[in-house]
Amino acid sequence: MHIFVINSGSSSLKYQLFRWPQEQPLARGLVERIGLPDGQLTHTTLQPDGQEHTERHTLPIPDHRTGLEQAMRLLTDPATGVLQNPANVQLVGHRAVHGGEEFRQPTLVTPEVKARIRELFPLAPLHNPANLLGMEVAEQLFPQARQVAVFDTAFHSTLPPHAYRFALPEELYTRHGLRAYGFHGTSHQFVSRETLRYLGQPDARVITVHLGNGCSMAATVAGRAVDTSMGFGPMNGLVMGTRAGDTDQAVIFHLVEQLGYSLDDVKNLLNKESGMLGLTGHSDMRDITRLLNEGDPRARLAYDLYAHRIKKYLGSFLAVLNGADAVVFTGGVGENDALVRQLVCANLDFLGIQLDETENARRAPGIRDLSAAGSRVQVLVVPTNEELEIARLCAAVSLTA
Amino acid sequence: MHIFVINSGSSSLKYQLFRWPQEQPLARGLVERIGLPDGQLTHTTLQPDGQEHTERHTLPIPDHRTGLEQAMRLLTDPATGVLQNPANVQLVGHRAVHGGEEFRQPTLVTPEVKARIRELFPLAPLHNPANLLGMEVAEQLFPQARQVAVFDTAFHSTLPPHAYRFALPEELYTRHGLRAYGFHGTSHQFVSRETLRYLGQPDARVITVHLGNGCSMAATVAGRAVDTSMGFGPMNGLVMGTRAGDTDQAVIFHLVEQLGYSLDDVKNLLNKESGMLGLTGHSDMRDITRLLNEGDPRARLAYDLYAHRIKKYLGSFLAVLNGADAVVFTGGVGENDALVRQLVCANLDFLGIQLDETENARRAPGIRDLSAAGSRVQVLVVPTNEELEIARLCAAVSLTA
Ligand SMILES: Nc1ncnc2c1ncn2[C@@H]1O[C@H](COP(=O)(O)OP(=O)(O)O)[C@@H](O)[C@H]1O
Ligand SMILES: Nc1ncnc2c1ncn2[C@@H]1O[C@H](COP(=O)(O)OP(=O)(O)O)[C@@H](O)[C@H]1O
Structure with missing residues (x-):
């Protein structure tokens, strides 16, 4: 069929x-x-x-x-x-x-x-x-x-309340559904399960780092999500192609009250004009790599900001999971951009992460192990395939329905 | 004088x-x-x-x-x-x-x-x-x-650009000053420097956790700030007495567009009606402890959320600093609330943090070491004294002015 x-x-x-x-x-x-x-x-x-x-x-x-x-x-x-x-x-x-x-x-x-x-x-x-x-x-x-x-949200339905609830009045959750839902679930699910198979460890703790046009991370145990960088909508967390990711609520009030933005302007700004585009004028990472190679200081800052944000979520998920068996990069940027991986993993040996720089710099297809010998956490690239995962899930439903 | x-x-x-x-x-x-x-x-x-x-x-x-x-x-x-x-x-x-x-x-x-x-x-x-x-x-x-x-912002003026910049169009920073400034600087400064003195290690990496009515964390090296949980205003980051801390920008748009809030309502909500107050009806941690001891499930969730957020920033700052010499709790809650410290430090041995539960539960004045033997990171309580720090700084200025 x-x-x-x-x-x-x-x-x-x-x-x-x-x-x-x-x-x-x-x-x-x-x-x-x-x-x-x-x-x-x-x-x-x-x-x-x-x-x-x-x-x-x-x-x-x-x-x-x-x-x-x-x-x-x-x-x-x-x-x-x-x-x-x-x-x-x-x-x-x-x-x-x-x-x-x-x-x-x-x-x-x-x-x-x-x-x-x-x-x-x-x-x-x-x-x-x-x-x-x-x-x-x-x-x-x-x-x-x-x-x-x-x-997209289904994979994150296993989050515990202390990870998905906000510190807002209870009624905003119970009556109006204000909580973290998480997104990119199909990719995190596919990649985390491929990783368990690759490791041969069905109970492993895996941190998945999905870096495409949208970017998010998930902390998983045995293929089940326990935390995620995205919240109520798909705009916060990591720096993305055109989305700012985390800023500060006070930024929104300031833009409206002091700088005369409408709330629609702000939404447009945070979703479409920020992120790597706002910092460099480009949203495609390949363009930014080119600028960086030309010595552009904005591209340098954009890379540093992008990687710093991932590094911080990586640390926070290592705390949530009390360590990890693997950190997995995926998505167009995660699979292809060696510099991002290098900046993220630099100076993390205290947390058990050591990258093999040569292996990281090499281009190759499929699942790859980039960890240095002695790294307590394996650093992997696992190509995502959201369409295949959707097809698999469909086939499974159809069998049981 | x-x-x-x-x-x-x-x-x-x-x-x-x-x-x-x-x-x-x-x-x-x-x-x-x-x-x-x-x-x-x-x-x-x-x-x-x-x-x-x-x-x-x-x-x-x-x-x-x-x-x-x-x-x-x-x-x-x-x-x-x-x-x-x-x-x-x-x-x-x-x-x-x-x-x-x-x-x-x-x-x-x-x-x-x-x-x-x-x-x-x-x-x-x-x-x-x-x-x-x-x-x-x-x-x-x-x-x-x-x-x-x-x-209050001065202590954080040493943050590097990748920590203080947002992924917003450059002009919002250069013309309008949109960046992370950080707050509670006097407390973080006092506590981090007291810690260096206590450790006898002037170059130590210290993570300070200030938990009062307002709450924030700072990552410091040799008494200089390199990252902080607070951003452009004093409302994001950790869960506080009445402030929500981190939520998601999309929450603000939803409250206005779907639930009919004015932007002023939202600001009031996030600053004055959220945090521990929003979750439990109380902003004073002693009241919440009382509820918890009575078996109130909201108080339980509030404690879990409060501690989970601190744990996540702790992990992220351990990543930023590539480890730490000490994690220091301060402020009314940080100095007095043993349960918060216990929840934060639980299951962090992979990251080198091990609490001595008995020492943690004991009440005592002054600087205290709560780490278990073998903890790679020392866990301390260092009482803050913002007024004394201000007086010291004044006296120093006056001498040089
Ligand atoms: N060789 C490469 N080097 C760096 N970035 C790349 C490379 N190939 C693709 N990318 C980046 O991947 C991103 C798109 O990722 P993808 O996962 O296809 O996105 P989507 O979120 O739409 O599924 C783009 O920013 C693109 O620049
Ligand atoms: N023994 C205690 N146990 C738990 N919380 C305490 C205790 N003593 C004070 N607190 C809490 O400390 C908080 C106030 O901290 P403080 O540092 O004085 O605030 P501020 O931010 O105004 O300087 C209150 O939430 C209070 O409940």
């Missing part, structure tokens, strides 16, 4: 098609600028020999439905397509950002589940509506398939 | 009188509810044999000047006063909350300095005006004395 995975955002949509149970990716793609006149569709077909063929199309994509239809056209193209018949897709897996306290497991999409996801809109006003839209479009395009929602 | 120390807040004023250079406290007091019909003056006279005599007065105290005049009346009372003549006060030390990036040292108060403190009002709209008022009243009451301002 085939599993189709959809990650539907407000103006973009990512998808991936797997042959199952072989876990074999057949194609993946990205629809961008939905609703704008110059929509973009990037579609990649994967050959069994590892070869990739990518095509790019610019065309009007008025809505998510059109976007998915265009993707299906390429997937089922008689000459170049990898899917003979849409009816071969028996499972569609959806990334859903916010499952509140209710959705702790991947869940079969039913009318009731959709109604509950709608009730959670206030907790994720940007993400959940787009996720729901993706489910509704997919129901039309794959009427024969089962739809499964995989929640 | 005598040194008079003033800590002037918006509706309250603390003072202490020292005989110098003996560092001998003669009297201290607190004026509360300034501007309200039922002002309160609590005045304590200290005998050389350690005996204390406290008197309480309820009377109208329309303004700070009246408050200080009432205190002077008691200090110079022919029968019970400890100060024969106000002219014997040759130095007045003022706690000043916000010195911006400019005031890195205790500073003689001149018309220019007052003008600069006024220019810093936007950075500390509640505190700096009250501090300046205290200086102006003191100039009238002690026209012969030198006035010295000791800034």
